[in-house]
Amino acid sequence: MSENGMVRIYLYSRFERFxxxxxxxxxxxxxxxxxxxxxxxxxxGFQKAVELHNTxxxxxxxxxxxxxxxxxxxxxxxxYIPTTRKLLSVARYYAYGIFRGEPHPVPxxxxxxxxxxxxxxxxxxxxxxxxxxxxxxxxxxxxxxxxGPEAPFSLGAVAIVHTIGAFSLLIFLIVHIYMTTTGHxxxxxxxxxxxxxxxxxxxxxxxxx
Amino acid sequence: MQTHGTRWRLLYLSALAVTFCVLLMPHGxxxxxxxxxxxxxxxxxxxxxxxxxxxxxxxxxxxxxxxxEEVTQACLGCxxxxxxxxHKTIHWTWLCPAAKPEAKLGKGGDVINNFCINIxxxxxxxxxxxxxxxxxDKNFDFSxxxxxxxxxxxxxxxxxxxxxxxxxxxxxxxxxxxGKTFMPPEWNKVAQSVGRPTRKNCGTCxxxxxxxxxxxxxxxxxxxFSPKKxxxxxxxxxxxxxxxxxCHTTERHAISGRCYKSSEIVDRRSLLDYDQIxxxxxxxxxxxxxHKNHIKANDHTDKVACQTCHIPAIARxxxxxxxxxxxxxxxxxxxGKPVVKEKDGRIVYDGKKGAFRWExxxxxxxxxxNGKIQYLTLTEKVDPSQNPVQLNxxxxxxxxxxxxxxxxxxxxxxxxxxxxxxxxxVPHLFGKDPDAYWKGYDWQKAAEAGMEYVGLPFSGQVDFIxxxxxxxxxxxxxxxxxxxxxxxxxxxxxxxxxxxxxYVPGRDSHPxxxxxxxxxxxxxxxxxxxxxxxxxxxxxxxxxx
Numbered sequence: 034m035s036e037n038g039m040v041r042i043y044l045y046s047r048f049e050r051f052x053x054x055x056x057x058x059x060x061x062x063x064x065x066x067x068x069x070x071x072x073x074x075x076x077x078g079f080q081k082a083v084e085l086h087n088t089x090x091x092x093x094x095x096x097x098x099x100x101x102x103x104x105x106x107x108x109x110x111x112x113y114i115p116t117t118r119k120l121l122s123v124a125r126y127y128a129y130g131i132f133r134g135e136p137h138p139v140p141x142x143x144x145x146x147x148x149x150x151x152x153x154x155x156x157x158x159x160x161x162x163x164x165x166x167x168x169x170x171x172x173x174x175x176x177x178x179x180x181g182p183e184a185p186f187s188l189g190a191v192a193i194v195h196t197i198g199a200f201s202l203l204i205f206l207i208v209h210i211y212m213t214t215t216g217h218x219x220x221x222x223x224x225x226x227x228x229x230x231x232x233x234x235x236x237x238x239x240x241x242x
Numbered sequence: 243m244q245t246h247g248t249r250w251r252l253l254y255l256s257a258l259a260v261t262f263c264v265l266l267m268p269h270g271x272x273x274x275x276x277x278x279x280x281x282x283x284x285x286x287x288x289x290x291x292x293x294x295x296x297x298x299x300x301x302x303x304x305x306x307x308x309x310x311e312e313v314t315q316a317c318l319g320c321x322x323x324x325x326x327x328x329h330k331t332i333h334w335t336w337l338c339p340a341a342k343p344e345a346k347l348g349k350g351g352d353v354i355n356n357f358c359i360n361i362x363x364x365x366x367x368x369x370x371x372x373x374x375x376x377x378x379d380k381n382f383d384f385s386x387x388x389x390x391x392x393x394x395x396x397x398x399x400x401x402x403x404x405x406x407x408x409x410x411x412x413x414x415x416x417x418x419x420x421g422k423t424f425m426p427p428e429w430n431k432v433a434q435s436v437g438r439p440t441r442k443n444c445g446t447c448x449x450x451x452x453x454x455x456x457x458x459x460x461x462x463x464x465x466x467f468s469p470k471k472x473x474x475x476x477x478x479x480x481x482x483x484x485x486x487x488x489c490h491t492t493e494r495h496a497i498s499g500r501c502y503k504s505s506e507i508v509d510r511r512s513l514l515d516y517d518q519i520x521x522x523x524x525x526x527x528x529x530x531x532x533h534k535n536h537i538k539a540n541d542h543t544d545k546v547a548c549q550t551c552h553i554p555a556i557a558r559x560x561x562x563x564x565x566x567x568x569x570x571x572x573x574x575x576x577x578g579k580p581v582v583k584e585k586d587g588r589i590v591y592d593g594k595k596g597a598f599r600w601e602x603x604x605x606x607x608x609x610x611x612n613g614k615i616q617y618l619t620l621t622e623k624v625d626p627s628q629n630p631v632q633l634n635x636x637x638x639x640x641x642x643x644x645x646x647x648x649x650x651x652x653x654x655x656x657x658x659x660x661x662x663x664x665x666x667x668v669p670h671l672f673g674k675d676p677d678a679y680w681k682g683y684d685w686q687k688a689a690e691a692g693m694e695y696v697g698l699p700f701s702g703q704v705d706f707i708x709x710x711x712x713x714x715x716x717x718x719x720x721x722x723x724x725x726x727x728x729x730x731x732x733x734x735x736x737x738x739x740x741x742x743x744x745y746v747p748g749r750d751s752h753p754x755x756x757x758x759x760x761x762x763x764x765x766x767x768x769x770x771x772x773x774x775x776x777x778x779x780x781x782x783x784x785x786x787x
Contacts, residue, residue, distance in 0.1 A: 070747055071748065072732070072733055072747075072748040075729070075733075078729060079728040080538075080728040080729070083728070083747075132776055132777060134780075134781065173747075177544070182641055187744075187745060189744070189750065189752075192747065193755055196752070196755055197755055197759070199759075204766045207763060207767055207770060208766055208770060211773070211774065
């Protein structure tokens with residue numbers, strides 16, 4: 034136990050940290066190249082942007098397979114089981130308690146890395162948003178193999194869904210980055226995701242043991 | 243020993259040098275062999291590689307000729323079927339072979355353009371580019387075999403010239419026209435020179451369509467007689483040196499190529515599929531997957547024509563006419579002669595024809611095109627609310643499997659129109675009679691004479707109406723380094739911005755999705771900043787307590 038009543042616990046293993054940051058980099062890079070393909074601005078030039086976006090997209094797909102495999106084999110998938118227990122108190126905390134210096138209703142522990150709000154968000158992203166981006170991205174990539182008068186949908190429809198997914202990920206990114214500042218210090222959560230060690234209130238470790 | 247070693251080394255080096263020279267030589271030798279014909283034949287090689295005859299040795303061509311028809315008869319003495327073959331082609335009829343003759347679909351019939359509008363009542367001037375002799379008026383006998391002009395396509399001296407106003411005849415004696423003297427042909431010399439048509443033969447007419455060099459097409463002008471590779475990779479006089487018929491595969495004098503209703507681009511086989519196909523399309527030789535290093539480009543060939551990316555601009559060497567305003571014609575000087583104004587070596591005003599605009603390096607306009615073009619004819623009413631009136635328009639759409647996006651030159655102009663009957667007017671322009679516009683400068687009389695000639699009603703009123711006429715751009719294929727980059731089309735204001743109804747990445751977006759997306763990001767940013775700000779201030783307050 035440290036002097037300020039905090040204790041350090043090892044929350045994020047090496048591969049977990051790797052896939053977190055790799056995804057972060059890929060999302061940002063895909064957003065930059067994707068929005069260029071979308072016609073928002075010119076950085077790489079359209080052709081280069083398309084090629085980079087395709088490469089990054091396929092890279093993410095491969096990484097995604099590894100992440101799913103890792104979660105299944107380590108049992109860490111259990112961290113993402115959605116729950117409504119304490120969901121409202123977490124929401125209340127972020128809307129109200131946080132301003133009054135109240136303690137977080139669901140402290141982090143090895144058994145419970147994520148609060149109920151995080152569980153829902155991450156599960157939604159992993160099992161809905163990313164698969165939607167994978168499917169629409171692949172359809173976009175393989176457009177020439179299925180398009181035609183008999184195709185059930187148009188390239189435009191695929192592109193619109195892919196764009197909505199991209200904007201959703203970007204909105205998540207903004208909120209997610211902000212949420213990292215809500216630990217006991219502004220940089221605490223980010224440091225934890227780099228080193229693997231999170232500082233939690235001492236009672237947190239007790240409740241989990 | 244040392245000298246011995248040096249000698250061996252020297253011998254070894256010499257041997258190596260010789261080997262390299264030998265290895266390199268065939269390339270060097272081949273390069274010169276290929277470059278030579280370019281110099282010797284600046285308009286393409288006029289002989290078949292299988293040539294077995296020398297026409298200068300034929301007795302039939304050594305006798306004295308007194309008329310062009312006699313030369314034709316001499317040709318037909320051996321080439322017995324040539325004239326009847328020609329008679330079936332559009333080069334002879336000036337009508338679309340795929341349409342019924344009654345439809346009069348073609349420049350020899352009721353098709354209208356916005357250059358000199360229509361040939362009827364103006365024949366002797368227009369038919370100076372007909373491959374025949376004597377199409378002076380509607381009574382021309384199209385069944386006459388001896389009226390076929392073999393020489394204009396086959397002679398190789400470069401001296402044979404049809405007279406500009408003589409219905410396809412060369413001059414019988416030295417005659418002046420437009421400051422130039424046209425000489426009567428030396429019949430034996432031109433007849434004995436015959437070979438396969440070169441760019442010079444075809445270009446004599448096709449580079450001068452619309453009454454002058456570079457006027458009509460934008461992708462066909464005198465710069466293609468002996469082009470550099472930068473202008474046309476295939477016709478490059480010092481390289482591949484293609485003649486026109488290298489792609490316009492010719493069978494029994496029928497030269498392949500699009501005309502009016504008939505498309506040449508439906509047969510999508512390549513020479514690898516069948517060696518006897520016509521080479522009129524790009525993919526006949528290049529296949530539909532020609533890109534080796536840029537695979538995504540192959541994905542485009544189902545919707546985008548090769549020409550679209552590989553002809554970045556037309557009229558790259560010589561300017562081409564883009565606008566012709568007939569309504570300004572009629573200005574005469576104090577001597578009663580038409581006023582003529584020039585700019586950059588091009589006539590921009592002519593009292594006979596009106597005002598013109600010329601442009602160089604023209605970026606084409608793009609349309610879906612399945613190889614067929616629909617033409618307005620003289621008998622059809624025009625819709626004056628359609629501005630400009632489309633004299634012709636490319637057929638095809640995104641959903642048409644035979645259609646691709648093709649580049650076009652669009653020539654716009656203002657031309658005479660009957661506001662009562664809502665039809666376009668055929669003016670009688672050329673002739674020695676006072677009704678001809680180029681004699682009397684009276685639109686009413688010219689219109690009345692022209693419309694009477696074609697047998698269509700005329701109200702007596704002449705208005706002018708804006709029109710447009712399209713030409714598919716297919717020549718002037720640039721070196722691949724100059725092909726369009728993706729962003730030329732894949733951007734909001736790119737080359738395809740006017741082509742609607744299908745999704746182009748980089749060009750199109752759903753406005754609501756974009757508004758919600760960017761708006762959502764902004765809202766998220768504002769929310770987290772507000773939340774962060776609130777945390778900052780509330781923490782401060784708490785510490786104060």
